[in-house]
Amino acid sequence: xxxxxxxxxxxxxxxxxxxxxxxxxxxxxxxxxxxxxxxxxxxxxxxxxxxxxxxxxxxxxxxxxxxxxxxxxxxxxxxxxxxxxxxxxxxxxxxxxxxxxxxxxxxxxxxxxxxxxxxxxxxxxxxxxxxxxxxxxxxxxxxxxxxxxxxxxxxxxxxxxxxxxxxxxxxxxxxxxxxxxxxxxxxxxxxxxxxxxxxxxxxxxxxxxxxxxxxxxxxxxxxxxxxxxxxxxxxxxxxxxxxxxxxxxxxxxxxxxxxxxxxxxxxxxxxxxxxxxxxxxxxxxxxxxxxxxxxxxxxxxxxxxxxxxxxxxxxxxxxxxxxxxxxxxxxxxxxxxxxxxxxxxxxxxxxxxxxxxxxxxxxxxxxxxxxxxxxxxxxxxxxxxxxxxxxxxxxxxxxxxxxxxxxxxxxxxxxxxxxxxxxxxxxxxxxxxxxxxxxxxxxxxxxxxxxxxxxxxxxxxxxxxx
Amino acid sequence: xxxxxxxxxxxxxxxxxxxxxxxxxxxxxxxxxxxxxxxxxxxxxxxxxxxxxxxxxxxxxxxxxxxxxxxxxxxxxxxxxxxxxxxxxxxxxxxxxxxxxxxxxxxxxxxxxxxxxxxxxxxxxxxxxxxxxxxxxxxxxxxxxxxxxxxxxxxxxxxxxxxxxxxxxxxxxxxxxxxxxxxxxxxxxxxxxxxxxxxxxxxxxxxxxxxxxxxxxxxxxxxxxxxxxxxxxxxxxxxxxxxxxxxxxxxxxxxxxxxxxxxxxxxxxxxxxxxxxxxxxxxxxxxxxxxxxxxxxxxxxxxxxxxxxxxxxxxxxxxxxxxxxxxxxxxxxxxxxxxxxxxxxxxxxxxxxxxxxxxxxxxxxxxxxxxxxxxxxxxxxxxxxxxxxxxxxxxxxxxxxxxxxxxxxxxxxxxxxxxxxxxxxxxxxxxxxxxxxxxxxxxxxxxxxxxxxxxxxxxxxxxxxxxxxxxxxxx
Numbered sequence: 001x002x003x004x005x006x007x008x009x010x011x012x013x014x015x016x017x018x019x020x021x022x023x024x025x026x027x028x029x030x031x032x033x034x035x036x037x038x039x040x041x042x043x044x045x046x047x048x049x050x051x052x053x054x055x056x057x058x059x060x061x062x063x064x065x066x067x068x069x070x071x072x073x074x075x076x077x078x079x080x081x082x083x084x085x086x087x088x089x090x091x092x093x094x095x096x097x098x099x100x101x102x103x104x105x106x107x108x109x110x111x112x113x114x115x116x117x118x119x120x121x122x123x124x125x126x127x128x129x130x131x132x133x134x135x136x137x138x139x140x141x142x143x144x145x146x147x148x149x150x151x152x153x154x155x156x157x158x159x160x161x162x163x164x165x166x167x168x169x170x171x172x173x174x175x176x177x178x179x180x181x182x183x184x185x186x187x188x189x190x191x192x193x194x195x196x197x198x199x200x201x202x203x204x205x206x207x208x209x210x211x212x213x214x215x216x217x218x219x220x221x222x223x224x225x226x227x228x229x230x231x232x233x234x235x236x237x238x239x240x241x242x243x244x245x246x247x248x249x250x251x252x253x254x255x256x257x258x259x260x261x262x263x264x265x266x267x268x269x270x271x272x273x274x275x276x277x278x279x280x281x282x283x284x285x286x287x288x289x290x291x292x293x294x295x296x297x298x299x300x301x302x303x304x305x306x307x308x309x310x311x312x313x314x315x316x317x318x319x320x321x322x323x324x325x326x327x328x329x330x331x332x333x334x335x336x337x338x339x340x341x342x343x344x345x346x347x348x349x350x351x352x353x354x355x356x357x358x359x360x361x362x363x364x365x366x367x368x369x370x371x372x373x374x375x376x377x378x379x380x381x382x383x384x385x386x387x388x389x390x391x392x393x394x395x396x397x398x399x400x401x402x403x404x405x406x407x408x409x410x411x412x413x414x415x416x417x418x419x420x421x422x423x424x425x426x427x428x429x430x431x432x433x434x435x436x437x438x439x440x441x442x443x444x445x446x447x448x449x450x451x452x453x454x455x456x457x458x459x460x461x462x463x464x465x466x
Numbered sequence: 467x468x469x470x471x472x473x474x475x476x477x478x479x480x481x482x483x484x485x486x487x488x489x490x491x492x493x494x495x496x497x498x499x500x501x502x503x504x505x506x507x508x509x510x511x512x513x514x515x516x517x518x519x520x521x522x523x524x525x526x527x528x529x530x531x532x533x534x535x536x537x538x539x540x541x542x543x544x545x546x547x548x549x550x551x552x553x554x555x556x557x558x559x560x561x562x563x564x565x566x567x568x569x570x571x572x573x574x575x576x577x578x579x580x581x582x583x584x585x586x587x588x589x590x591x592x593x594x595x596x597x598x599x600x601x602x603x604x605x606x607x608x609x610x611x612x613x614x615x616x617x618x619x620x621x622x623x624x625x626x627x628x629x630x631x632x633x634x635x636x637x638x639x640x641x642x643x644x645x646x647x648x649x650x651x652x653x654x655x656x657x658x659x660x661x662x663x664x665x666x667x668x669x670x671x672x673x674x675x676x677x678x679x680x681x682x683x684x685x686x687x688x689x690x691x692x693x694x695x696x697x698x699x700x701x702x703x704x705x706x707x708x709x710x711x712x713x714x715x716x717x718x719x720x721x722x723x724x725x726x727x728x729x730x731x732x733x734x735x736x737x738x739x740x741x742x743x744x745x746x747x748x749x750x751x752x753x754x755x756x757x758x759x760x761x762x763x764x765x766x767x768x769x770x771x772x773x774x775x776x777x778x779x780x781x782x783x784x785x786x787x788x789x790x791x792x793x794x795x796x797x798x799x800x801x802x803x804x805x806x807x808x809x810x811x812x813x814x815x816x817x818x819x820x821x822x823x824x825x826x827x828x829x830x831x832x833x834x835x836x837x838x839x840x841x842x843x844x845x846x847x848x849x850x851x852x853x854x855x856x857x858x859x860x861x862x863x864x865x866x867x868x869x870x871x872x873x874x875x876x877x878x879x880x881x882x883x884x885x886x887x888x889x890x891x892x893x894x895x896x897x898x899x900x901x902x903x904x905x906x907x908x909x910x911x912x913x914x915x916x917x918x919x920x921x922x923x924x925x926x927x928x929x930x931x932x933x934x935x936x937x938x939x940x941x
Contacts, residue, residue: 047572047671051786053565054552054574054671058707088782088814097785298814300823303678303779305707 010213010265012258013235014179015171018186019164019206020070020196021132022063027161028131029057029100036158037202041137049161051095056304059084063163064107064129064308066195068318070165071108071127073189073325078315082107083307084129088298092155093133101130101166103299105307114327115181122182123170134160165196171210171234176254183207183250188326192351200247209254212238212271213261237273241285244278253278257285329354337361337371340463346379353378353385360390369397370408373456380455400453411444411452415460418443426465437461469494470634471931474543474691477637481528481542488528488542491637492521492586495544499589499635502934507610508630510549511557512589517544520586527584540698541584546630546639549590550597551577552671556587560673561605561623562595563798564787574671575703576640576682583698588636591626596784597642597675598802599623600650600872603863606800611859612654613932614898618856621654623647624685628655631685633934638686638695644675645772646851646876648683649888653851653901656890656930658918659685660692663908664883665710667696668703676779679772679880688928689889689918693717696911717912721919726754728917731844735765736875741850742902746891749924750848755917758844762836765878767829772877773870774813774826781810805866834882841907846917850875851901855894879905887914890927899930 027034030048047055068078085103111124137154141147167186173179187198187205198205212235239261244253261271276285301307324332326348333344333354348354360374377383377397388396418440419426429436437458444457469491472480480486496514503509524542549559552570554577559565573581581587594604602610602625610625612618613633620629624641628651631639641648643661652659660683667682674680682699686692700714730750732738739747751757784807789795799807813822840847853874862869879886884905891902906914922928 047570052552052570052572053558053560053568053673053786054550054570054669056670056706058705086782088785090785090788092790095786095791097788098782296816298782298811298816298819300778300782300814300819303676303708 009216010258010262011216012174012254013171013212013214013238014173014175014254015210015238016167016169016173016179016182017208017210018167018183019208020167020186020190020198021204022066022163022165022195023197023204024060024063024066024163026060028060028063028129028163029161032161034162036135036156036162039158041154041156041158044158045160049095050157051097051160057100057302059305060163065318066163066193067107067127067129067165068310068315069193069322070167070190070195071111072319072322073193074108074111074113074124074127074167076108076111076124076127078108078310079105080310080312080315081105081307082310084302084305085299086302087130089295091133092153093136093160095134095157095160099130099133100302100305102128113182113185115178115185117181118178120172122172122178125168125170127165127167130164130166132159132162132164134158171212173209176251176258179207179209179254180247180250183247185326188349192323192326194323194351200245203245207244207250208240208242209244209257210238210240211254211257211261213258213265215265237271239271239273239285240275242275242277242288243280245280249278249280249283252283253285256283260285323351326351333357337375339371339375340466343372343375343379347375356385356390360393363391364394364397367394367398369394373397376456376459380459411448411457411460412464414444414447415457415464418447419461419464429465468498468634470498470544470637472637473687474540474637474694475688477543478540478694488521488524488544488586489518491542492517492544492588495588495634495636498633499630502613502633502635505611505616506613506629506633507592507605507608508626508633508635509546509589510559510561510592510605510607510626513556513587516556517586517588520581524584524586538582538584539694540580543585543638544588544636545580545585545695546589546591546627546636547577547587548593548624548627548639548641550593550642550673550675551590551640552673553577553587553590556590558590558673559607560596561593561607562800562803563606564794564796565673565792566606566794568792570671572671575668575705576699577671579698580640585698591624591630591639593625593627594623594647594802595800596673596780596803597623597644597647597680598780598800598806600646600869601625601857601859601862602629602651603859604800604802609859612856612898613934614656614856615896617858618898619654619859621651621852621856624651624659627685628652628657628659631655631657631687632932634931638684638691640682640684640699642672642675643681643683643876643880644679645776645873645880648681648685649851649876649886649901649903650872652685652888653890653903654856654899656899656901656928656932657685657687658689658692658890658922658928659683659888659901660696660911660914661879661886661888662696662700662911663885664880665706665708666701666712666885666909666911667699668701668706668709670703670705674779674783676776677783678779679776681880689887689915689922690718690721692887692918693721693911693915700911712909715912717915720912721915723916724754725750725917725920728755728846728913729758729844730755730917731758731760731840731847733760733762733765733840733847733849735762736849737853738849741853742848743892746902746921746925747848749921750917753920753924760840760844760847762833762840762847762878764829764832764836768833768878768881769870769874771826771829771833772873772881773809774822775830775881777806777810778814778823779810780806781808781814802866830881833878837878837882837884837905837907845906845913846910847905849903849905851888851903852876855896855900856898875903879903884908885911885914887911887918889918889922890930891921891925892927893930899927 106128108127601619602622627639
C-alpha cells in the first residue's frame with residue numbers, strides 16, 4: 001500500500017526486546033568458556049550448562065556487574081535489591097526445563113536513551129540478566145540410514161549458559177528507521193563498555209520487535225469500518241517478530257510487518273496476536289505461534305541463587321568504572337576540539353577511533369598540527385589506525401604539509417572570495433552538481449601563492465558552504 | 467563383635483591400631499549386605515568390586531603411617547550413599563525408573579569430599595523415588611523394609627540408608643532431608659540422623675528435590691559418628707551459591723563438654739509431653755539443663771505451607787527429565803512424582819501464584835520468625851520426630867494426605883533452614899523404635915551434638931539392635 005496513506009491512517013506502535021551476549025571469559029553460571037563462535041560443537045560444556053541432575057548454578061559476578069553497567073549507561077535506576085527467577089518452559093534447547101532469568105526485580109529499570117530526529121527519548125523499561133539457550137542446528141539427510149532423507153536437529157550446548165542481557169523498551173517507536181538507529185546506539189554503547197561485540201550477524205545481538213498498528217482518529221476511509229481508538233490507548237494486539245539476524249533486514253522486516261498489518265486492518269479485521277518469524281529467503285514474516293499457545297512461564301524465585309543486595313558504595317564504584325559514553329564524548333569533541341558535529345560523530349562512532357584521535361592530539365602538541373587537521377586526515381584519508389601509530393600519523397601530516405603549510409586565515413579568505421566571485425557555480429553545487437567542486441578548488445589554487453593539499457581546500461570550501 | 471557392627475569412631479581406632487584392615491572391614495559389610503539385603507532392600511546398587519579396590523588403596527595409604535590420618539579422617543571407612551548422590555561411574559537412579567540407567571559423569575561435592583577423606587563407597591541406597599515420601603514405599607525398586615519388623619515401614623525418604631546403618635551393612639550412610647527424610651527413617655530404625663543447617667553442606671551433584679529446602683546430612687550409629695562425618699562434608703563449596711563462607715569447627719571437640727546450664731524449650735504445639743517420656747525430660751534436668759515451655763504459634767500452618775513450596779520446586783526440578791535425554795519417558799514417573807508435578811505446576815500458574823506460592827512464602831517467613839523468637843529464650847528445642855511410631859507397609863500408601871501429615875513435626879526445620887539432630891529415644895509397645903529431635907538455631911550443630919551425645923550416653927537406646935534372621939532359601 002502507499003506509504004503516505006498508511007501513515008495517515010495508522011500509526012505503528014513498536015517496542016523492542018534486544019538481547020546482547022556478553023563477552024565474559026566464562027559462562028553465566030559455570031566456568032565453561034563463554035566464547036563459542038566457530039568452536040567445535042559440545043566441547044565447552046559441563047554438568048551445569050548441560051543441566052545434568054544435581055548440578056547447580058553459581059552466578060558470574062562480572063556478568064552481573066556488566067549488566068548493571070549497561071543499565072547505568074542507559075540511564076536506568078539500579079535497585080538495591082535484585083534476584084534471579086526461573087522461567088519454566090519446555091524446548092529442546094533448554095536442558096533444565098527452565099531458563100534462569102529475572103522477573104520482577106531486574107538489575108536495572110526505568111532508563112531512557114535519546115536518538116536523533118526524535119523529540120522524546122526512548123524509554124527503557126528494564127535491563128535484565130539471563131542465560132542463553134543451546135543452539136539448535138537443523139539439518140537434512142545424512143549417511144546414517146536411520147535419518148537418511150529426513151529432517152533432523154542437532155543441539156550444540158556450547159552456547160548454553162552464555163550470559164545474555166535483555167534490554168526492553170517501552171513501545172515508543174513509530175518507524176523502522178528509528179529502530180535501526182536505536183540498535184546502532186545500543187551496539188555503540190555496549191562496545192564502548194567493552195562488554196560485548198554485539199555483532200548481529202554472529203547472533204551476539206538479537207532483536208525482537210513487537211509491532212502493532214494504532215488506528216489514528218481522523219481516518220476518512222469510512223468503508224473500512226474500523227473503530228477509532230483514543231490515541232493514548234495501545235492497540236489490542238501485538239505481533240512479535242523473531243529471527244531478524246542481520247542489521248540489513250531490521251527495517252525491511254519491520255516495514256513488511258507494518259504493511260501486512262495495515263492490509264488486514266484495511267479489510268476491517270484485527271491482526272492475530274502471535275509470534276512471527278522473519279524469513280530471510282522469502283523476505284516475509286511467517287506465523288510461528290499464536291496466542292492460544294502462549295506460555296505461562298510459572299516464574300518463581302530461583303532457590304539455588306541467593307538474592308542480591310547492593311550497597312550505594314558498590315554502585316558508585318561501578319559507575320566510576322564507566323567510560324565516557326558516546327553522547328558525552330561527541331559533545332566534548334565538538335566543544336574541546338572545535339569540531340563540526342559531523343566530524344565529531346564520525347570520530348566517536350567507535351571508541352577506538354576516538355581514543356586514537358585523542359592520542360594523536362597529545363603527541364601532536366607543540367608540533368603545530370591542529371585537532372581539525374588531525375580530524376580531517378583521519379576522516380578523509382582513512383588511514384589504517386591499527387597499523388599506524390599516532391606519532392606516525394602526526395609525522396605524516398607534518399610531512400604532507402611541509403610543502404603546503406597553510407595559513408588557515410589566508411585560506412579561509414581566499415575560499416570566501418572564490419565563493420563570492422562564483423555565485424553561479426556555488427548555486428549549481430548546492431543543487432547537487434558535485435562536479436562544480438573541482439572548478440571551485442581550481443579557482444582557490446590559482447589564487448593561493450603556496451601549494452596546499454587539495455583535501456584541505458575541499459573541506460574548507462565545504463565548511464564555508466554549510 | 468563383627469567388624470561391620472563397629473561405629474565409625476571404633477573402626478577408626480581399630481584401623482589405627484592395625485587390629486584389622488579396611489579390606490576386612492569392607493568385606494564384613496559386604497557379607498552383611500549379601501546376607502540381608504534381599505529381605506530389607508536397603509541397597510539399589512552394591513559396589514563390591516569398587517569398594518574392595520578402594521579399601522585396598524586406603525590400606526596402602528594407611529601403611530604409610532599415622533601422619534596420613536589427620537588429613538584423611540575417614541581412611542578406610544565403608545560408607546553408603548543415598549541414590550540421589552551423583553557418583554562418577556556408578557549408576558544413580560534417584561529411586562526412579564526414569565533414571566534407571568543413568569550414569570553420572572561427575573561426583574557430587576560431598577562424594578568427592580568423602581572420597582578425599584578416605585571413605586570407601588560401598589553402595590547406593592534405596593529411597594522413595596526422587597525423595598518423595600515419608601515411608602520408603604515409593605521406590606520404583608521396591609519398598610525398603612523396617613529391620614525391626616519387616617511388615618513395617620522404615621521411614622523415608624532415606625529409607626535404605628537408615629535400614630543399612632541399623633543392620634550394620636555399612637558404618638554410616640548419607641541422606642537428604644527436605645521435610646524429614648533423614649530424621650523420620652532414623653527414628654523408625656533406631657539410628658542417629660542429622661539434618662544440618664540449610665547450606666552447611668553442599669548440594670552440588672545431589673539430585674534436587676526442592677532446592678530451597680534440601681539439606682544434606684547423614685545417618686549413623688552414634689552422635690559422635692554424626693559429628694565425624696559432618697567434619698568432612700560441611701563447608702563452603704564454590705559450586706553451590708547457597709553455602710556460606712563460614713568456618714567449619716571440629717564438631718567432635720566439645721561433644722563431651724556437658725549440657726549444664728543449657729536451656730531446652732518444649733514447644734506446646736509439638737505435643738512434646740505426650741510424645742516424649744517425662745523420664746527423658748528429667749534426664750536432661752538431671753544433667754543440668756533447664757526446661758522451658760515455649761510456643762511456636764505458626765506450627766499449624768507448616769504442613770500446608772510445605773506442601774505448596776515443595777511441590778512447586780519439585781515441578782520445576784523434574785522438568786529436565788523430559789524424555790529426550792535420559793532415555794525414559796515422563797510417563798515412567800511414579801504416582802507421587804506425578805502428583806507433585808501437577809500440584810506444583812498448578813500453584814505456580816498465572817492467577818494462582820499469589821494465592822498459593824506467594825502466600826506460602828509469607829507463612830514460611832512467619833515460621834522462621836517463630837524460631838528466631840524462640841531461640842532468644844532457649845538454646846535448643848526438643849520435639850518428637852514423627853507423630854506416630856512406624857506403621858505397617860501399605861496402610862498409608864493410598865492416602866497421600868495422611869502420609870503428608872506424618873511430616874508435621876519435621877517440615878518446620880526445613881522451612882526455617884535450621885539444623886536438627888534425631889536420636890533414638892525408646893520403643894513403642896509393638897517394639898518399634900521411636901526418635902526425638904533436637905532443633906537449634908542456624909549453625910548450632912556443635913550444641914546439638916553435645917546434647918545428643920549426653921542423652922545417648924545416658925540412655926543407651928542407640929545400642930539396641932534389631933534381631934536379624936536369615937530365611938533359609940530352600941526351606
